[in-house]
Amino acid sequence: MRHYPSDGVDLRSDTVTQPTPGMRDAMSAASVGDDVLGDDQTVIELQERVARMFGKEEALFVPSGTMSNAIAIRAQTEPGDEVITQRHSHIYVYEGGGYAALSGCSIALVPGKDGIMSPKDVESAIRKGDGSLGHYPNGSMVCVENTSNRGGGTCYSLDELDEIAKVAKDNNCKSHIDGARIFNASVSSSLSTERMARGYDTISVCLSKGLGAPVGSVLVGPSDTLYKAHRWRKMFGGGMRQAGVLAAAGIYALDNNIGRLSQDHVRAREIASAVSDMDSYTVNMNQVQTNMVYVGCEGGDSENLVRRLEDRGIKTLTIDDSTIRIVTHLHITDNDVQKTIEALESAQI
Numbered sequence: 001m002r003h004y005p006s007d008g009v010d011l012r013s014d015t016v017t018q019p020t021p022g023m024r025d026a027m028s029a030a031s032v033g034d035d036v037l038g039d040d041q042t043v044i045e046l047q048e049r050v051a052r053m054f055g056k057e058e059a060l061f062v063p064s065g066t067m068s069n070a071i072a073i074r075a076q077t078e079p080g081d082e083v084i085t086q087r088h089s090h091i092y093v094y095e096g097g098g099y100a101a102l103s104g105c106s107i108a109l110v111p112g113k114d115g116i117m118s119p120k121d122v123e124s125a126i127r128k129g130d131g132s133l134g135h136y137p138n139g140s141m142v143c144v145e146n147t148s149n150r151g152g153g154t155c156y157s158l159d160e161l162d163e164i165a166k167v168a169k170d171n172n173c174k175s176h177i178d179g180a181r182i183f184n185a186s187v188s189s190s191l192s193t194e195r196m197a198r199g200y201d202t203i204s205v206c207l208s209k210g211l212g213a214p215v216g217s218v219l220v221g222p223s224d225t226l227y228k229a230h231r232w233r234k235m236f237g238g239g240m241r242q243a244g245v246l247a248a249a250g251i252y253a254l255d256n257n258i259g260r261l262s263q264d265h266v267r268a269r270e271i272a273s274a275v276s277d278m279d280s281y282t283v284n285m286n287q288v289q290t291n292m293v294y295v296g297c298e299g300g301d302s303e304n305l306v307r308r309l310e311d312r313g314i315k316t317l318t319i320d321d322s323t324i325r326i327v328t329h330l331h332i333t334d335n336d337v338q339k340t341i342e343a344l345e346s347a348q349i
């Protein structure tokens with residue numbers, strides 16, 4: 001059933017979900033306090049719960065994934081340091097250059113196969129100020145995105161995660177996971193969130209992507225880092241007052257919306273395999289591991305394809321001149337999957 005006030009099929013992102021009636025009930029029943037003063041019990045409950053799920057000491061509720069990444073970088077680097085991350089990572093491409101503006105860091109870009117960095121490439125990208133006569137920036141933080149959005153929703157294997165964490169540690173770098181869709185990765189690879197996060201200092205966890213909460217991310221990590229993170233959240237303007245209303249949506253999402261992510265993955269796969277048989281499109285099926293489908297349009301003009309699909313009641317997003325993105329989520333039904341396949345079929349030129 002679609003708890004959504006529209007017949008349109010919105011596949012632009014998993015961020016378009018609206019709180020369902022059960023989630024709204026949980027929000028309206030939430031007890032609240034003043035979280036800046038530290039006495040909102042629902043926020044405290046959410047933070048403690050997420051910290052436990054990832055096996056970390058503490059957690060901090062923040063308004064967005066972008067802010068969670070920004071705070072993680074600010075709390076674990078110094079101006080003049082360098083962040084090591086994948087060439088198409090959200091931190092590099094889509095966060096307004098926050099690593100530079102808010103933390104004074106440069107960035108070292110690592111290639112990736114379908115968005116996944118190899119431990120060896122991460123190691124090669126780490127430069128150290130020490131021993132370079134002060135020529136190099138100081139590579140001090142490795143950021144891994146799991147799932148990789150621009151990689152097509154791909155997941156790191158446990159070996160890759162562990163090896164990258166070890167490379168970071170051996171090179172005296174902090175390690176961070178941008179886990180905007182870490183639950184999709186957990187469900188797809190049958191790995192617990194605690195196990196995936198084990199070697200990492202901090203993880204940003206989004207509640208407002210596949211989990212369906214309206215707002216919010218949680219940064220988890222060790223107490224000393226979270227102490228600094230708390231201060232940076234204040235300075236970045238991310239302290240919220242009666243935030244328990246939002247935290248309640250997050251708790252509801254953790255209780256109800258993790259297991260069901262596998263349905264989104266099945267639906268994405270169904271769309272991808274149908275589209276890969278159509279003459280006008282290409283899909284790299286290796287990338288389709290979670291809830292995303294990147295569709296290449298032969299002959300280019302992705303904007304035109306997005307318009308043709310919208311005329312047929314299907315909303316998608318352009319990624320570049322010749323690629324569109326389709327993302328399944330909790331409002332997408334089996335019927336929507338069929339409609340989407342038919343629309344793509346008939347939108348071919």
Ligand SMILES: Cc1ncc(COP(=O)(O)O)c(C=O)c1O
Binds near residue numbers: 065066180206217
């Ligand atoms: C991989 C990844 N990281 C971080 C974010 C940022 O999340 P927000 O939109 O809450 O700032 C997104 C948003 O889609 C994302 O895809």
